Amino acid sequence: MSILVDFLSQSIQFLYNITRTIGIPNYGLAIILFTVLVKVILYPLTYRQLRSMRRMQELQPKVQELQKKYTGNPQKAQQAMMELYQKEGVNPLGGCLPLLIQMPILFALFSALRNFFDPALNPAVDMAHANFFWVTNLGQPDPYILPVLVAIGTFFQQKVSMVSGGQDQTQKTMLYVMPLVIGWMSRNFSAGLSLYWVTFSLMGILEQWLIRRQPHLVKEDVSAK
Numbered sequence: 405m406s407i408l409v410d411f412l413s414q415s416i417q418f419l420y421n422i423t424r425t426i427g428i429p430n431y432g433l434a435i436i437l438f439t440v441l442v443k444v445i446l447y448p449l450t451y452r453q454l455r456s457m458r459r460m461q462e463l464q465p466k467v468q469e470l471q472k473k474y475t476g477n478p479q480k481a482q483q484a485m486m487e488l489y490q491k492e493g494v495n496p497l498g499g500c501l502p503l504l505i506q507m508p509i510l511f512a513l514f515s516a517l518r519n520f521f522d523p524a525l526n527p528a529v530d531m532a533h534a535n536f537f538w539v540t541n542l543g544q545p546d547p548y549i550l551p552v553l554v555a556i557g558t559f560f561q562q563k564v565s566m567v568s569g570g571q572d573q574t575q576k577t578m579l580y581v582m583p584l585v586i587g588w589m590s591r592n593f594s595a596g597l598s599l600y601w602v603t604f605s606l607m608g609i610l611e612q613w614l615i616r617r618q619p620h621l622v623k624e625d626v627s628a629k
Contacts, residue, residue: 412438413520417528418494424533427560431521431529435596439603440510443611450608454565454615459494479554510597517543542596550598555587557589557605 419434443450467485474481519525521543534542538549559624562579590598 408508409516412509412516413511413526416520417420417514420530420533429530429533430536430537431534431542431596432599435542435599436603440607443604443607446506447611450611451615454612456494457565457613459492463488463492463494465601481527501530513600514593514597516527516618517594520594521594536599540597542599543594545592547591550595550602551587551590553602554598554605555583556588557609558586559583561608561612564609564616 416431416434416438419437420429422437423429423433432457468486470484470488471481474484509546521529521531521541523529523531531541536542559579562582586601590601593601
């Protein structure tokens with residue numbers, strides 16, 4: 405993890421140097437550029453996530469038939485569903501891959517930003533450019549505005565990511581609970597990490613919009629099975 409933490413710190417400093425070269429030195433802008441790069445790198449996995457979720461949606465009628473057929477025998481129903489997924493070439497956990505990759509980055513970034521804006525621990529940081537709009541120090545928490553933006557961004561990213569129209573009760577619950585939980589937690593995040601989260605959510609919304617404007621790409625993958 406320490407290697408990843410060091411790599412992320414160096415990446416942010418490198419991107420800051422780029423902003424300085426183009427005449428707008430700012431660590432907030434560097435974090436935004438870093439987030440965009442992460443999103444671009446993860447795009448193929450995000451596309452696979454949406455494709456996997458769409459395939460799972462297509463199979464829901466068959467899954468419900470199996471659940472009715474084996475009512476009272478959940479073990480047999482689970483076995484039958486796994487056989488169906490295997491036959492159709494669907495991985496029920498395929499939609500979790502981007503999240504599993506994102507979590508180590510998030511934890512490492514949390515650790516990196518905790519010390520990044522401390523001149524005693526990171527002499528290379530230029531604290532004169534560690535502000536961003538109303539935030540005076542990206543290394544310190546912003547307990548009010550950014551947490552609200554984190555919650556709003558998380559809500560809309562979840563909403564546009566729903567492929568079943570949010571009809572599932574669990575989806576409905578998580579749609580409202582998760583943004584509130586993450587927004588509340590972000591009150592203790594460094595402002596830099598909250599800025600990363602907000603930018604990541606906005607990029608995710610844009611990404612979903614672009615993918616959904618090309619539905620034939622996903623439909624071809626589904627119909628090919």
